Amino acid sequence: MTDSSSSETLANLSTEERRFEPPADLAAEANVTADAYDDAAKDRLAFWAEQADRLSWTQKWDTVLDDSNPPFFKWFTGGRLNASYNCVDRHVEAGRGDKVAFHWVGEPVEDKRDITYAELKDEVCRAANALTDLGVQAGDRVAIYMPMIPEAIVAMLACARIGAPHTVVFGGFSADALASRIDDCQAKVVITSDGGYRRGAPSALKPAVDEARTKTDLVEKVLVVRRTGQDVEWDDDTDVWWHDVVDTASTEHTPEGFDAEHPLYVMYTSGSTGKPKGILHTTGGYLTGASYTHHAVFDLKPETDVYWCTADIGWVTGHSYIVYGPLANGVTQVLYEGTPDSPERGRWWQIIEQYGVTIFYTAPTAIRSFMKQGSEVPDRSDMSSLRILGSVGEPINPEAYVWYRHVIGGDRTPVVDTWWQTETGAIMISPLPGVTAGKPGSAMKAIPGIDADVVDDKGASVPNGSGGYLVVTSPWPSMLRTLWGDDDRYVDTYWKMFKDLGYYFAGDGAKKDADGDIWVLGRVDDVMNVSGHRLSTTEIESALVSHPKVAEAAVVGAKDEDTGQAVCAFVILREEAGDGGEDIVQELRQHVRKEIGPIATPRQVMIVPELPKTRSGKIMRRLLRDVAEHREVGDVTTLADGSVMDLISKGMSSGK
């Protein structure tokens, strides 16, 4: 990525001229102004100490950053606090107990419930007492395997309240995945439900827990919420109904202040190969980062905003931007159980209209799938309450950004394209909605208090117009502390690459444009090498998506005898494009050639009905590479919909 030919390639890649200035009224009232960058740069630690003051501490810290043993950094040492108290009790104590914490919307229409902060506090206290009665103590790990129901959040906060780190496992993951996570962090209790609703039908969860228990004998108790009422197998020695032990428990529970570095949770991320990594987050720094970024990046006004993040709590976005950040900030949120198109396509937009959602945070994959359907369905809902839109999880293609802003945001709303990772705990690179003139496709620059850069393989900052590796050059409060039980892998994975400089290596490639703004290009392993030219999958995908007939595209590099790797594109057409006709493949190849250059012209363009995605919406290019290289398709257990690969493979063999 650092040789001159690749820099040229990156510099020549599609240029984006569109700019969207912050709306004047938003800028005038913004929580964070341009001064914050300078303030933070002047004294970074004082800046973060000020942000930590947003929280309630039972004991103030002695030292903001202890960097005596890098890369094992500690923040706010000597300080003590309780995360659950910060997310719930303090709002009630401040007289905001009647404020709605969650407008919960079940997938079945009419299945909905509002939960105030006072009610949330009672429920969290009950659950904390119940967990203690089940033998859970501070430091014990608890696995949570649940659908998007309020009890899932209560469970997380109850664990935090008693100092028991939780590990939330996606409800869509298999029994194997659950068992391996339970094993890795040695969880002694699992909290689950009989099932949840997905696409109009109850889907079971408890059987996967039962199966996981045949693979690991660590689990002492399984606490089960009754959600769907479906039949479940029952083991009297282990299984306990939530309504039996939580509903009957006391609402009195005194939260204990834990050390700022007390483990808050472990979140597993699937590495591209090998066993998943258990990312460890601790309490004080993490909560500071989640709370500050939520306030700054979404310009949060807790008195008036209605905030909705569509993530699942089974991934980090749900942790930082449904649970810890927003609740620490005391906002009213929407929490939705189901899929975007159930029972009908306009469900999300109807929810926005119904609850007057003002801030909406979702993933590019969702945006692209709505683009595919066109604007007719969203246009039926009044979404004039929206004032800020956010994007996370993948690079957002410029066309998807513009569509999102235009069709969903009525051209009023800034779009904040937020780059961060499970490891970073909180948003790192993003526009600020009251400050930044947004460029579609760019995450822009590091937020105040964060030092990020794009560097070459020696760690030298690359000049504007060039590409390289994305790094974080100073420690930050919400950073991961280690990989659960594997300090060596933590050091190797993130800190070895730029050891002498002490930079955190994020695993992503990025480029700086002529203004020095950052364009994240995706994982480094998503970078292709075609005839010695480094090409980013993201940029070719964005070129494809800019074609009017294309809704979504995924690009992989497949082995090629002549060029080393060749560009293979998998494309979903927009509905109005029909089957695209005979010439569509040639048309798309020409389009990429024109947009980026001959070197990027796909060798193959395959029209497919769906793309393989994880539940968090990331395209699993590894599986597409298997198809492109005519291999047997690898492990599909983390796919949201396992049947997608069959559809794609079938399309391939029938020559479509």
Ligand code: 6R9
């Ligand atoms: C929050 C989350 C992290 C990886 C990250 C990068 C990609 C996330 C992005 C983005 C471009 C953005 N990513 N946000 N790429 N622009 N705004 O997604 O965490 O699941 O750990 O994934 O996602 O590749 O390294 P996680």
